[in-house]
Amino acid sequence: MKVTHFIVLFAILLSVSGLSGCVQVAAWERGNLAKPQMALEPTPLQSAIQAHVYGSREAAASINSSGGGGGCGCF
Template sequence: MKHYIKKSRLIILLTVILTVSGCASMGVDPWDRDLLAKSSMAINSSPLDQSIDDHIYFSKEAASGGRSFAGGGCGCN
């Protein structure tokens, strides 16, 4: 029974150590920041294109998707 307790404690300890150390290096290195700061790396690099795509999508789907504007399947606003 003692052997089982020691083994389970070791497994729990290793699991905790691996879990905690898995998020230790989540930061961005200084030499990588110039690449991530480029406008092409943005989530929405072209707001105008995104707006046009949203308009076309919601016109075809006949839904506003929580964007709080009027319109239906006809494409009119």
């Protein structure tokens, strides 16, 4: 019976700590969150090109390239 109390207490603490991360963002702070630097991928085109070049030069099959490259190993 003691273990069930521990599990219930742990579940309550976990849910309370999870809810503490939810906050209201003020209107004047939303502009800071919408900046391009805050994006997960700030330069998606440049990252896609670099991934394609890396996949081509290393002769590795990647999502962005349709086949293997030269395989010379130079970068």
